[in-house]
Amino acid sequence: MATKQDNISVSPGLVRRLLRENRTMGKQLADHEFKRMLGELSNPSLFMLELDFPGETPVEPPVIPSIIDDPISRKLPRINVNTGSILSVQNPEGLKPMGIHIPDIPPEQLRPALRALMTAHVTEPFARFVFLCDTFRPIPFLGRYKFVYEYLGQTPIARAAERAAFRYGISEVRSVVGTRPVWTKSE
């Protein structure tokens, strides 16, 4: 049986202080993560996986019939989209989910493009990103910073974007290079 001593007395002042500390620490941690990310993005060997399987031919994954053609897709719940560990905001739901297409481009093009996107993301947050990647190369990097990602492989961008619209609630996809829109949800 619980006694009076077992009950933790929580004063509103304590709650406010904890919330304030949480916000401060969250911001500091996100700043630290962003600095770490910028360090990685300035490293020329980022996205250069050293894999040694001589004689093996990489195989593309099978293209599974998309969920978007199945009536069940309309009944599935939306999945949360993170802001990534580099950003701490009080109301992340206020940022709309947005698809970012990462095409198969050389690392020396990808690094500055991501740097520009991420800098904009932390200085003036405008969206929560769902990265749609043509290759597996950016996946470990995006995973380290807790971003949402999807691998496209042979799936056309429009099909992948339509699925992501059901799954994450995105309504547009922009390219990480030049930020031009590559898909917009039809009304």
Add this chain to the structure above:
Amino acid sequence: MNAMTPPSQRLGLLGDGFDPVGQLLEDLPEDVHTEYLTITDPLGEQDDIDALLVLSQSYALAHLPALAAMGKPCRILLRRSRSNTEEAGWVDGLGLLCDALAFTKVEHITLHALTEAAAQQLSQLTGQDVTVIGQLGRIETDRPTVPIRRDDPLVTFTYTEDDSTRSTRQARLDVFSWVRLRRLGKLFAADPIDKDMADLVAFAEGVPGAPAATPRSGPPTMIVVVPNGVGLGHVTRMMAIGKALNQKKKFRVIFWCFSRAAAIVQAAGFEVILRQTGVHLDAHPPDWRRWETVEFAKTLRFIKPDIVAYDGAAFDQFVLNAMRSPGCGRCGVLWVRRGMMRAETSRSVLDPEQYSDLVLEPGDLAVEADVGPTRMATAEFQGFCKSFIAPPITLKPYLPAYSRRDAMKRLGLRRGKYCLVSLGGAFGNWDELLWNIQEHARRNRITLVWAQSPLSSPPDDNGETMIRQFYPLSPYLEAFSGVISATGYNSFHELVMGYKGPVLLAPTNLERLDDQVARATYAGDQGWADVLYAARPEEHGAIIEDFMKRLRKGTLVTSRPGSFADQSNMAAALDRLCNTYAI
């Protein structure tokens, strides 16, 4: 089958999601190219399907206006009563449905039953034409007799073990698709009052002379579910198993991969379907699980694998739910379960045995030191599960082995003595260990090469520390005069079985990992390696100094076990598993 033919018919199913009838349909030869779609709004979703099957009269009554209004062929499966108390209501419901159907006067709705006996009785009762929905071919293999009761969540049966002894086994009924269940046991309905269960069991058992399920063709196919895990252990082990299978028999191995190591798996020649865990997404777990269930089921229906394999401690429910979805049941369940769990690990970790066909345990050279539950305990429910302990499985036998000269050249190493350091994530006083290693290497003029996961951030090139971030490590071992390593399954076996230089093991003391300390101690007792214990920091200096001296001298260790064993028996065990579901 594995031939990915587009579906010739999209059949909507309206009824309970895991209704055994919905599961059993995939064994009907005429349904071999059918895609099953779960329907909840027949009218609103009629454009998504070619035909509809309503799995009971209750669902038909609830949706009758929509069924009458939709223009697609609609079969209603009439079910018989489950108990005496239900009988009166059941008759009323049936009468109500028939009256309503007569009133609607539609021709696209037909009535069906599961068996001839049920069809006859229902025809007499309703005065309507009721036909059998289909007939499954009888399965004639030798298998245990399994009584089934609706009111008993467990099935209990007598099982003949491999050594011909007989034991009583149990499993939860709701973890199986009936497509699997009918191949694993001869079913019989144990409650004579429950006519619906009798019909279900009779339908599942099949009819002599009826055409069998369409045989599978093409290469055997295995979908491997790998959890995120710590490091690359799960992925590496499953790639090794995939390589072993490919060497013996061309298996198609597809990874359902929660690990960020997808690029590695693809580079190794496997197909990868990349996923993210609910934890990574910070998603509401039931929402995430619902998506995984639906999309994994979609994949199972499309790929039609012979085996679904899981390497990890506990199956996520999405795997089981997907395998119980219509069109997804005809495949075996392989549980790849490493031994050497910690002694204090609960026996409940063995629970997945009850729904596995085969537990494949990658053999451990330190098995004599294994006091974990996989060695010392028995699962509460073992179901139909068999077990197979394979010789130690690692990736090394399937990779090239570079000569010392080639390996050094590829790693960019010049002449000299090098020690590879590949440590785990947790080890007592980490800073002191690193200092000791660096200091004694310096004194003995040994250059340290730090191995880092290719999944981690790239190293800063500060010119002082030599870091190599490559995968796999094992082809390069000849470049090193000695290795300091954690004691995970893969690195331990690759070093003990495929390397001749001195090895210093620093077992990780992370509680959720395997018992690396026991494994390392065993290797130390056998003279295969030296061991650093996190709990005995006072010994570290002397052990590391002695190890570095032996590297300097170029000492070789001759007491280790020989070469890697052939995996023919493992391939044969998996082949037998495929055969269970081939018919």
